[in-house]
Amino acid sequence: MSWFKKLLIFVVVAFFAGITTILVTYLLLKDELPDVATLKDVRLQTPMQVFTADGELISQFGEQRRIPLRLDEMPPLLVQAFLAIEDTRFYEHPGIDIIGIIRAATVVATSGELSQGASTITQQLARNFFLSREKKLIRKVKEIFLAIHIEQLLTKDEILELYLNKIELGHRSFGVGAAAQVYFGKTVHELTVDEMAIIAGLPKAPSILNPVRSASNARARRNVVLGRMLETQAIDRATYEAAIAAPVTSRLHGAQITASAPYIAEMVRQQMVERFGEEVAYTEGFKVYTTINSKEQALARRALQQNLYDYDERHGYRGPVANVWQAKLAEQQTEEPVFIETERPDEAEIINYLDRQQGIEDLVPAVVLQVNQQSALVMLKGGQQQTLNWDGLKWARSYISDERQGVAPKSAAAILQPGMHILVRQQNEQWQLSQIPQASSALVALNPQDGAIKALVGGYSFSQSQFNRAIQAKRQVGSNIKPFIYSAALEHNYTLASIMNDAPIHHWDSGAGIAWRPRNSPAVYDGPIRIREALAKSKNVVSIRLLRGIGIDASIAQLQKFGFNPADLPRNETLALGSASLTPLEVATGFAVFANGGFLVQPYVVDKVLDAQDQLVFKHQPLLACDDCVESSQHTDTSEPTSASEPTVTTAPRVISAQNAFLIADALKSSVWGGGDWRQGTGWNGTAWQLQNLKRRDISGKTGTTNDSKDTWFSGFTPQLAITTWVGFDDANRSLGRALWNANLGREQSAGVEAGARTALPAWQNFARDVLPAYPEQSVTPPVGISSVRIDTTTGLLSRSTDHTSTFEFFKLGTEPTQYVSGSVPQIQFGETTDKKDELEELF
Template sequence: MILFGIMTIAGIYFYLKDDLPDVTTLSDVRLQTPMQVFTADGELISQFGEKRRIPLKLEEMPPLLVQAFLAVEDTRFYEHPGIDIIGIFRAVTVVASSGDFSQGASTITQQLARNFFLSREKKIARKVKEIFLAFHIEQLLSKDQILELYLNKIELGQRSFGVGAAAQVYFGKTVHELTVDEIAIIAGLPKAPSALNPVRSASNARARRNVVLGRMLDTGVIDKATYQQAIAAPVTSRLHGAQITASAPYIAEMVRQEMVARFGEETAYSAGLQVFTTIQSKQQAAAKIALQQNLYNYDERHGYRGPVAQLWPAELTEAADAEAVYQETDPLSPADIQAYLDQQSGIEDLHSAVVTAVSAQSADIMLAGGQQVTLEWDGLKWARSFISDERQGVAPKTAYSILAPGMHILVRKSDEKWRLSQVPLPSSAIVAIDPHNGAIRSLIGGYSFSQSQFNRATQAKRQVGSNIKPFIYSAALEHGYTLASIMNDAPIHQWDDNAGIAWRPKNSPAVYDGPIRIREALAKSKNVVSVRLLRGVGVDNTIRHLQKFGFAASDLPRNETLSLGSASLTPLELVTGYATFANGGYLVTPYVIDKILDEDGVELYQHQPAVACRDCLAETETKAETAIDNEALLNDLFNTLETDAAADRNNAIVTESTAAPIAEHVISEQNSFLIADALKSSVWGGGDWQRGTGWNGTAWRVQSLKRRDISAKTGTTNDSKDTWFSGFTPDLAVTVWVGFDDSNRSLGRAQWHANMGQQQSAGAESGARTALPAWLSYMQTALQDVAEQQTPPPVGLASVRIDLKSGLLSRSNDHTSDFEYFKPGTEPTQYAGTDVQQISFDKSRDKKTDEEEIELF
């Protein structure tokens, strides 16, 4: 019988031998792990992949967790040769007596064989293959290697594979933070992960947990006291995502798209790649707060649009100046309110709440989980009614005019106090880049990624308004104008024979100063001066100059409205253009992926950005290809790719370079310096306030940062449909946009609010009123630990004292004069007060306009 049994087993083995997989692949197995995306300082932004897995070494797992699995799955694991004879006889006995194949006898080694090579179907042929594979695995790997593979490979439900992922998915913890009862829940999952996981069924999870705890007690893994404490613990679990420590979902999506394009979906999602971005976590957090708070402020200026829902009728039956009495019809019980709130999903930092009582200056509300809080008057008094984008109701005097019991409202925490709120209607974007190399330091593409995945920072082309003017003035400096040139700030009236109407561009506000220096005109954002400069340079010449900043010709209208900002650009395109003024005239290319590591931490890719190089000669401009850092490793990663994909692969990797490539030098260092310096006047203004000649630029609010190294410009389009603010220091360029996704909708205006006093910002929405506050808030954090630094004037610029009224040379040393920079050969040659007047006139095709200018002078 023994001989017959041996021969039978041998016969079965040789019969199945050719169908058995090669287990030697386990010695170099690659577990499918998700792609992880990190900030530059190592904070996790996101992870992508169908399977959630956090690979761990056996020594990185707590001993109690390992012992729990052994206790319930394979007590004699370290003693048997891959199969458990006692378990097999027990299973055979059950099958012979009842025909039930549900009785398991698989060891951990057999389960490993099944998980890697076989299906879960309950058939004798599969079981026999499993046994033979287990013997092979035991000969190939050590017991610890088998156990480590098993604990990382095993499916544990909710797309979690391995104990590291299960701890995160079910409890939001690392394996070392798990309690004994939580360990038992995870150890009980392999039997039926979809049915026994605590998210799917707490009762099933509890029953299975108690079985595991019993086995742990029987095998001496835990003592009686620990068992009693663990078995009494409630089963509380919910789905947890990856432990995100930096909120940058728009960046994560940008990275995901680029990684899929580079590597393909299978490699990108399952090869365990670690992508390090250029994002700085502290600055990114500041950008999110700045953008969202700015939208909340706009929304509060424009009024309260009412509750989300009214759960039961409540009618005010007594005068509002006393304690009100409400007639409530069928109010919900606290339990019903809590059940309702548990079904509501929040958005960003807004929480659903139900009003339970209202008094004259406050309201009681219930939050999810049954928490009862009070909304004080400071968190309510802003909520005058919304009428339209242009009009708001009267300021409320009591809470009765705002809220009533039964209202489902949204609230948020502000300065540690609860505040009535609502989802903002406008959209916004903020993007910050390093002007030296184009590295994106912060990017927010909208109020909430969960609400809209449309990335307004990179995808929304909107009219830029006066944010275009520095580029128009830059073109003027290339065509003979200087910052001291005098232009006529006077209304323009030009008849259009084709349209049959007159074009009348106006300043905003409609204030005209007459003869004005170009520096002051840019700082004050004079529309008519921008039009006259465009005429002087020519539309075609201006467009050619603007293209140097990376702006596409198709986005630049070939008419005079270009001077007022009718061009449509994305915030990322615009801030890249502004970076050129910050870095000495170099056009950098924005990028977000800095380096890519494989699952073992070996570097596969290091980005080599083209950098702005003030110390390099313009003749040394080069364009360098990204290079391959470790081609052998990447060849392994791409072993499934065909030869004709090699070109695409080369786009994914880089070779070592002895020197960083130099960005294209698109404008002179002198030109970039002059525009940057003129934009500082937009912040600090000029003249002498004590003598009545002082003036402010449109970005004067930036003075609150108390820095002299900031250049900035506001931007507002017709009817306030788009508002912008762009500004930069030598090391950081930042652009903020605010507007509605519906490009035809105006941001409107806010009327005076009696309750808010100086906390409000009344008037028409504009770049200075609507976009600048977010820019300021962001920069307060971004520049917190950055010393002020002044860019020295480049070689070749002359600084001479000029008369502030005429732009000519001045012999005075008082408030009527100041120093101005000039490119060689452009400085004035005459002194103020002489008979010769050096004044730049608009070279208009309309003779009548020229005559009007001369008459005004």
């Protein structure tokens, strides 16, 4: 019995010594332990997501990819997979697993190395939130104390939910929701059993066990997890066998982007960082809802890209990307071309080559395998073979310069040879030869009633260039400036019926010692012309004469009302021809003033911001274009609302009269529909006559082209949508040139000098054709203060005739003509305060 007593005394002493050691250790470490109560209000670092107005995901920003889920939102089998491999007794122990600790201690005693973790899920949670991953005894002791505290504070389900959302699983994915997306492009409910096992096996070593890094490592770890799931009866034998046999296939997936608007995403990112700071913006799980309509955004992107392809193809083919092998056309003449090829690789080598090549947007890398008389067989990336028919090849005459192209090809062999690495795209269900456009473009569409941006594309491809031409590129606007000059003229006693002299100007500049001779484009001069017709036909010399009549200072003062920075407006007569440099968004905002009846709205793209709990953090309060808006607040700073839950209504400032806006908008409809009587030989077209095929009478528009066609524009609007398109080269010194006639294309082509109507208008037209059906046509009622009287089309005076020599014109009350046309000699009222004698000599 003495032996038994000694053993009992040893056990008791050891027990109390252990308790004392634990208490002393706890007291020593107590002040170093973090407050686990913070877990009650933990905020997981969740990336910022950007959505369209209709809920489509545009982008996601943040270093850590995380998709927080409640425990009841996770598949039970996925949860059981983690429990099977990480902590089988999770629901039984108090936060620490004594059996596991004894096992780890035994390993330390026998090997001297701390290789066994013995950490429960609760301990891992403590480490992930509060401690480092270094394998030191003191860290392990802290981990145990924290785990016990956590178990006292949270329920088992709360601990497990936090763990499964916090755990690092590789490739910047944190939590099971993000891992399912990153590795398999799925939600957790779409995962198969073997995929669940792969994810459950990652916590041990996510950097080397993930299936993207090593399929073999992932497979081995997956099989261990599946074995544990079988042992714990989470799965049956049949499920185990099927999962073990499944192949490991995985690749990195980004966020599930459902709307392509990268330029918008970057605009939002910058605004959120400015508002909240980078750390908060990227980690608080903000959901940013934009004003963008996903359908309109997709249509804008397609219209812009197709227009650039069309321009690029007009100017010729610049040749292949590279030559994978060399081929030369044999000299003998046969019905089908014969090529002499050297060192042609086998099919596997070609596929391997293509797998290393990158496409861009909808352009797909391909290698030419065979060239026939008027077709070619190509292999696409991925190994698929397709035929390029003649309709997809015949455009490809050679590019010589922006001004010249080669002769139209007569055979495919004149364009392609076997071994060429080319780019192709699919259009109208057939593949065709293509190339990356060199020209650039921008398109912006906004709601003129409140400034909400509905669609915005800042270039051909964001992956090619992040420069957002819609908001960053200040380019000369050409004739897009003229409606604003004419608006100033209406404020200075001119009317749409005023007669101007459309004749060449010769202005001697004594300082420069040269004569300034601005010309119309084309160089056609009509003599006496009404202002309405001059605007619709974009008469340069009339715009200059109007500027002279009202003065440069008065003109610039009027242009400032449309939101244009006076620093961008040159103080000389070239202003009338569009030498001012503005961004497409600034131009669209200016045209919106005419569309909404005279109000300057502020364009915006962020509509609202929600936090991770879907609580409203920010709501933009737009300035509304209306005279009778009820202002519930005097608040004027639209970037900082007085209350996120109680929106205010604030009227946009009126910058021009309703009458002025109506008259210019109506005159710009003549750019589309022209005027006169074609049956009587007096009909005429405006510069935007192509838009007649849209068959809408509520469209107003204006073309714009700068010297040497370096910038081309088209801006147009209805009461519901203002749209501006720009096309040019990023190199502002490079001209868009001209396209010569291509005999292969016939009436399909658009030959001639590149200009607003030829180069920028088609993108606007294609976008509007698809978008405007969602905006029913509206007839614009003239505002109070507008009258309509019959005038003589030649003199602008009142007319009693009802034939083709007269038409109805709108006037601001009090500005109507007071004289009737009489006799055969018109009583011309010139609209320029210069020497009438010189003007009469030019006219007669």
